Amino acid sequence: MRFLVPFAVREPNTRLASLFEADERREFATVLLEDVLDAIRASGGSPEILATAPLDRDCPVHVDDRSLSTALNAILQDATEPVAIVMADLGLATPASFEALLEPDADIVLAPGLGGGTNAMVVRDTSFRVDYHGGSYQKHREAATECGASVETVDSFRLAVDIDEQADLAELLLHGTGAGPAWLRDAGVILDRTGGRCTVRRAQSGD
């Protein structure tokens, strides 16, 4: 099983721009990436990064500046073994999350993300092609059916939350176990419990 982690080197986490400057967002994205790589390693996997630009990390890095789907499909086309694809911003993922991802005995295993995305998947039928543009979970189910592949879904909150919007940072502070929540706390990000669901804000003097 190969573990591919796509990573956008420039301009990550643009939807957190109201909270962080560009250099902070890049640093935070790298911290989340390292947490994901660590969790994959602790589950027994050997991660590889698929990056949009050169990147110095302690694992193999494939550079491909084409779209995410095009770059991944080029790898699937040549794959000689099953491939797991894991988003780099799964800040709640633990080693057990990745063990659960590998458990179902299906050609295609999907871990849905909030809002219809596909946060992690296992591709054992390498005739399958990914399409991450807009509502990919349903597209991936349909694509699997079209190529005659069996499909199973992993029911995991930890895999469903990608750290993309401000509310996701609350999930990271509440449930995260890696360096991501520690980075947030150092940046002065605190839980805000004034509404129905917790969200976050940056602490001000007096907090």
Add this chain to the structure above:
Amino acid sequence: MRFLVPFAVREPNTRLASLFEADERREFATVLLEDVLDAIRASGGSPEILATAPLDRDCPVHVDDRSLSTALNAILQDATEPVAIVMADLGLATPASFEALLEPDADIVLAPGLGGGTNAMVVRDTSFRVDYHGGSYQKHREAATECGASVETVDSFRLAVDIDEQADLAELLLHGTGAGPAWLRDAGVILDRTGGRCTVRRAQSGD
């Protein structure tokens, strides 16, 4: 194991007011409640409703108009067997979700909800008391530790999504299997894939 499902009879789903009128919200809440009751029954459980006002449903209904926590703690105080507490708006829950909830062998089992809530829990140590006000997941972990109870967490996307905000309706349309998503479709609610994460809108002529 008793299965208690708290239900607010008046004014449910106020955070969906931009999409639905009050009578629609009440109808939708009842559809979601019935889906939850059905899933509990299909998992082998016998649900009971804890309602804020009299309600005619095909299962035992306890009426208590005090706060959710006060009403539940009164039941826990007198309980002679373990109690599962399941929110009435878990529109993605399946029979397998409730089987997974009962699986961990711990005094207190928590299924976190988005934004720090506790969407489902099992209380096997009835000296434990609930507190659903603001960020209840962390409070429940602390309360369990204080009364010397063991705690485990269930990692489930289907239990984590309560149908509370507009974005949650997208999850129901994407992943729901009960009458809830069918009700939404009849009400003309459709997926909106124009942003990063899918959300919903009510269809207009031309859709």
